[in-house]
Amino acid sequence: MLRSAIHDASVVTVEFDTGTQARFHAIWLRDNALDPDTRAPGNGQRLITIGDIPADVSVSTADVINGDLSVTFQPEGKTATFPADWLADHVYDCDRAQDTGRIAPGITTWERGIGAPSGDWTEVHAKPAAKRDWLAAVAEFGFAKLTGGPTEPESLLKVADLFGYVRETNYGPYFEVRTEVNPTNLAYTGLGLQAHTDNPYRDPVPTLQILYCLENSAEGGDSIVVDGFRAAEKLRDQNPEGFALLTGYPARFEYKGSDGVWLRSRRPMIELSPDGELVGIRFNNRSSAPFVDVPFDQMEAYYAAYRQLGEIIDDPAMGVSFKLEPGESFIVDNTRVLHARLGYSGAGSRWLQGCYADKDGLLSTLAAMEMAQPEAAE
Amino acid sequence: MLRSAIHDASVVTVEFDTGTQARFHAIWLRDNALDPDTRAPGNGQRLITIGDIPADVSVSTADVINGDLSVTFQPEGKTATFPADWLADHVYDCDRAQDTGRIAPGITTWERGIGAPSGDWTEVHAKPAAKRDWLAAVAEFGFAKLTGGPTEPESLLKVADLFGYVRETNYGPYFEVRTEVNPTNLAYTGLGLQAHTDNPYRDPVPTLQILYCLENSAEGGDSIVVDGFRAAEKLRDQNPEGFALLTGYPARFEYKGSDGVWLRSRRPMIELSPDGELVGIRFNNRSSAPFVDVPFDQMEAYYAAYRQLGEIIDDPAMGVSFKLEPGESFIVDNTRVLHARLGYSGAGSRWLQGCYADKDGLLSTLAAMEMAQPEAAE
Numbered sequence: 209m210l211r212s213a214i215h216d217a218s219v220v221t222v223e224f225d226t227g228t229q230a231r232f233h234a235i236w237l238r239d240n241a242l243d244p245d246t247r248a249p250g251n252g253q254r255l256i257t258i259g260d261i262p263a264d265v266s267v268s269t270a271d272v273i274n275g276d277l278s279v280t281f282q283p284e285g286k287t288a289t290f291p292a293d294w295l296a297d298h299v300y301d302c303d304r305a306q307d308t309g310r311i312a313p314g315i316t317t318w319e320r321g322i323g324a325p326s327g328d329w330t331e332v333h334a335k336p337a338a339k340r341d342w343l344a345a346v347a348e349f350g351f352a353k354l355t356g357g358p359t360e361p362e363s364l365l366k367v368a369d370l371f372g373y374v375r376e377t378n379y380g381p382y383f384e385v386r387t388e389v390n391p392t393n394l395a396y397t398g399l400g401l402q403a404h405t406d407n408p409y410r411d412p413v414p415t416l417q418i419l420y421c422l423e424n425s426a427e428g429g430d431s432i433v434v435d436g437f438r439a440a441e442k443l444r445d446q447n448p449e450g451f452a453l454l455t456g457y458p459a460r461f462e463y464k465g466s467d468g469v470w471l472r473s474r475r476p477m478i479e480l481s482p483d484g485e486l487v488g489i490r491f492n493n494r495s496s497a498p499f500v501d502v503p504f505d506q507m508e509a510y511y512a513a514y515r516q517l518g519e520i521i522d523d524p525a526m527g528v529s530f531k532l533e534p535g536e537s538f539i540v541d542n543t544r545v546l547h548a549r550l551g552y553s554g555a556g557s558r559w560l561q562g563c564y565a566d567k568d569g570l571l572s573t574l575a576a577m578e579m580a581q582p583e584a585a586e
Numbered sequence: 587m588l589r590s591a592i593h594d595a596s597v598v599t600v601e602f603d604t605g606t607q608a609r610f611h612a613i614w615l616r617d618n619a620l621d622p623d624t625r626a627p628g629n630g631q632r633l634i635t636i637g638d639i640p641a642d643v644s645v646s647t648a649d650v651i652n653g654d655l656s657v658t659f660q661p662e663g664k665t666a667t668f669p670a671d672w673l674a675d676h677v678y679d680c681d682r683a684q685d686t687g688r689i690a691p692g693i694t695t696w697e698r699g700i701g702a703p704s705g706d707w708t709e710v711h712a713k714p715a716a717k718r719d720w721l722a723a724v725a726e727f728g729f730a731k732l733t734g735g736p737t738e739p740e741s742l743l744k745v746a747d748l749f750g751y752v753r754e755t756n757y758g759p760y761f762e763v764r765t766e767v768n769p770t771n772l773a774y775t776g777l778g779l780q781a782h783t784d785n786p787y788r789d790p791v792p793t794l795q796i797l798y799c800l801e802n803s804a805e806g807g808d809s810i811v812v813d814g815f816r817a818a819e820k821l822r823d824q825n826p827e828g829f830a831l832l833t834g835y836p837a838r839f840e841y842k843g844s845d846g847v848w849l850r851s852r853r854p855m856i857e858l859s860p861d862g863e864l865v866g867i868r869f870n871n872r873s874s875a876p877f878v879d880v881p882f883d884q885m886e887a888y889y890a891a892y893r894q895l896g897e898i899i900d901d902p903a904m905g906v907s908f909k910l911e912p913g914e915s916f917i918v919d920n921t922r923v924l925h926a927r928l929g930y931s932g933a934g935s936r937w938l939q940g941c942y943a944d945k946d947g948l949l950s951t952l953a954a955m956e957m958a959q960p961e962a963a964e
């Protein structure tokens with residue numbers, strides 16, 4: 209509910225019933241009008257372009273009617289209504305968090321202490337609330353396990369079907385993670401792998417990865433996940449100048465292990481939005497190419513920051529470990545959470561299948577479920 | 587070939603036979619050593635992590651041997667050879683282009699005057715050089731036509747097969763672009779569409795789009811492509827402060843047209859790498875959500891810059907137009923080139939199929955072909 213609205217030609221100032229005030233510009237209100245000539249009924253898409261709005265748009269009246277805002281725009285002579293709740297949800301006249309490297313709302317960073325968030329295969333398939341909670345864990349923590357699944361090959365594709373779509377790559381719709389004789393990738397050996405994000409040499413990177421266990425009787429081979437956002441926060445707090453270097457210059461990544469494949473990217477190890485929010489981590493010793501975009505006189509400090517980030521990531525206090533059982537899998541947000549594995553050897557077998565997918569589908573499915581069933585009822 | 591090398595503990599300075607000098611740091615050289623204990627033979631992946639390199643790494647000898655650089659590192663006592671050509675390809679001790687909004691090497695921006703680059707279906711399938719040239723056009727210009735193809739449905743999937751993989755989304759592996767009765771998206775009407783990039787509400791956006799014509803006897807419906815990078819350059823030159831606003835604050839995009847789908851993103855209209863290279867454009871009037879990340883006192887200037895960018899994009903001098911015939915298609919780099927269509931109506935029919943794919947596969951296929959057949963023979 210609105211208490212009042214005052215205006216001049218270019219700005220409307222409203223007071224909500226909470227006592228909060230907020231200003232909205234004439235051009236912003238006109239562009240975001242909700243009437244059926246501006247927004248298509250049904251799909252909600254905007255029917256006008258910015259060029260359709262007169263450059264001299266102004267407000268001639270602004271009134272509170274039934275608690276909502278009614279505005280008349282000139283020279284169109286057009287009147288549009290803005291619900292008070294909608295305005296409250298879209299206030300931009302506010303103080304903003306400005307700290308560089310800040311974490312987006314809804315994301316919780318973590319270290320070893322937390323229990324791995326987990327869903328159950330049967331429940332996630334049968335109960336919308338269970339599925340919603342499992343997806344919400346991926347959104348908030350950047351990873352979640354799924355337990356109690358089948359041990360048939362390709363079961364991982366059914367995991368992706370729960371929320372979105374597989375991203376096929378040169379590795380196929382999915383790939384086998386087990387020891388090979390002439391591996392095209394070190395992932396297909398028994399070597400331990402430092403915590404890393406996958407495919408930083410790909411642009412865009414796959415934003416989700418699913419690793420699904422079919423056999424795991426070998427010694428070792430434990431999975432470890434590390435929150436790259438927490439690692440970035442630590443680096444920022446310990447060494448702000450080093451953080452600025454890793455965010456300020458692109459690294460380079462490359463993969464040329466298979467015939468007909470030569471993937472290269474030029475992206476920073478720690479990526480910020482233009483207004484300083486942490487949006488992505490790329491960290492992979494195996495596929496880092498020579499860094500050539502860092503000025504000579506910054507290169508040693510850049511490397512020192514890279515080393516420090518590596519030390520933070522390698523710190524056992526950072527990682528959550530588990531050994532997947534057959535029928536268990538986990539999803540990681542590959543723009544945030546690094547995964548590692550311990551080396552494994554001889555006796556027994558270890559067979560995982562992996563695939564990539566994207567966050568757009570997962571977050572869309574989650575948002576639609578949260579809209580449909582906003583309460584955590586079951 | 588190298589003429590000479592001198593060193594101190596932390597830096598090696600080489601002189602190439604061209605007379606050019608370049609410095610390389612001890613840590614950089616050690617990290618990028620090419621020996622089989624550092625890089626896996628075969629797949630070329632790095633076997634060591636940054637933490638495996640002693641923090642006090644230093645150079646004890648640096649010699650030119652057979653024209654290449656041989657360096658011994660302490661405290662490891664390890665000697666590695668760096669070919670002169672490899673060093674020349676990876677010089678980072680150099681002046682860099684620093685202008686904000688600069689275009690990456692290999693990209694050529696354009697306006698209406700250029701002829702649409704085009705490949706022929708049969709040639710592209712039969713002749714590697716023809717395929718390479720067609721892919722190279724997409725890399726350089728951000729779009730290319732493909733003519734002379736079949737008129738069977740799903741032929742567009744064969745276009746994607748030429749270089750990579752379809753990105754499936756909520757619209758399916760591909761989608762029908764023709765008039766529908768209850769459209770979930772304005773694309774499925776006869777309305778004209780302002781030049782736009784697709785799916786800016788998706789993160790990551792699909793980086794390639796293929797639009798394939800099966801029928802086009804309707805009046806109108808011409809396709810128009812606009813180079814978003816050229817538009818961004820123009821805005822930067824005409825209004826640097828406005829350019830800084832569109833690159834400096836995220837916009838918001840949203841799509842909620844179908845059941846179970848609610849896609850949202852927070853990304854800038856003009857995206858720069860952290861060191862100022864132009865890397866992406868998102869522009870779409872239909873799916874722009876209210877912008878709430880721009881400070882109140884910058885909003886009017888932000889909107890003025892948005893309007894100006896829209897005027898540049900709408901300028902007929904910017905667009906390359908063509909009317910697709912059945913069996914013709916085009917690819918756009920959806921991070922750069924906008925596409926529009928004129929409205930069409932009643933008589934005749936217009937049926938296109940569209941799908942998304944990603945640039946990683948296309949650029950990888952192109953790079954591997956260019957390595958295999960470096961000369962433009964044929």
